[in-house]
Amino acid sequence: MPTAENIWPPGHPAIRTGKIGVLLVNLGTPEATDYWSMRRYLKEFLSDRRVIEVSRPLWWLILNGIILQTRPQKSGHAYGKIWNRELDESPLKTITRGQAEKLAARLRDLPDVIVDWGMRYGLPAMNDRIAALKEQGCDRILIFPLYPQYSAATTATVMDKAFDGLKAMRWQPALRSVPPYYDDPAHIEALAQSIEAHLATLSWAPDLILASFHGLPQTYFDKGDPYYCHCxxxxxxxxxxxxxxxxxxxxxxxSRFGRAEWIKPYAQDSVAALPAEGVKKLVMVMPGFAADCVETLEEVGIGLRETFLSRGGAEFSAVPCLNDSDISVAMLETILRREIKGWA
Incomplete structure (x- = not known):
């Protein structure tokens, strides 16, 4: 029986095959909180046509003439509040690495499967990791976008980037992607267990739980993006x-950005109004984020907490994202094993 090592004729370049790659992909992160690091990250992110659906010449002027002159300082300040000082990186990078490492440990019964991780924007660049998986002999790669709810501005742009990377390859690996898992029973159960566990740590019972999702421009929804319905x-x-x-x-x-109308209700306005409505004890959960990041830790955990308490709220708590907890990794494993069937 021929093996991957002896099927090539004399003189053929040595190529490793027979492995299956799994690539966890999250949004991305700057490498530091200084102006130039933030600018590089924001420029890559906000230059994506899937993220900003505005006339290119007009957006180039706005982005380079206004946003990239002021936004890096503001974003750097927000990141500075939640930065992992010990590892000198953002929490999103720390957590995504942990998810990949723990998932790999749970797949030891599948020795031909290699788990890796990357970012759509920033480092480690996802297409560099796809190339690295291919170099390790992965002729089949499963892309796992860590976005439970689908949007063209998130899931679709991950796949766009993956196929852009394949365009440069003479010998492309077979590619699959994990579909959105917004209604997957394993995901719902993991979220529920995380909320129940968090509530058990509180000395008070909430008057209300707010499920906060990242926003999306209203025009994207009007064009048929399913994100709002998935949320x-x-x-x-x-x-x-x-x-x-x-x-x-x-x-x-x-996380509304700019002056255009976004899908409602807005978190900031809602949280500010709650104490006057009689909600004095508030818990927030972010079911659209697979890992804690600046939007959950700083915007919600710090910013919205201050808003709520300053308007008359008495108690506030934010449920951590699923992150690399045992229930999270078990959920990712359940989905992965289902999607990899026929390969492994």
């Missing part, structure tokens, strides 16, 4: 699993 279904299934009435778990959208 609402995640929240509904989570509410049903926790056996909560609709008024006890509501949906809001955070």
């Amino acid at each position: 609402q279904k995640t929240a509904r299934l989570l509410r049903e699993r926790l056996e909560l009435p609709p008024e006890k778990l509501r949906v809001v959208f955070q």
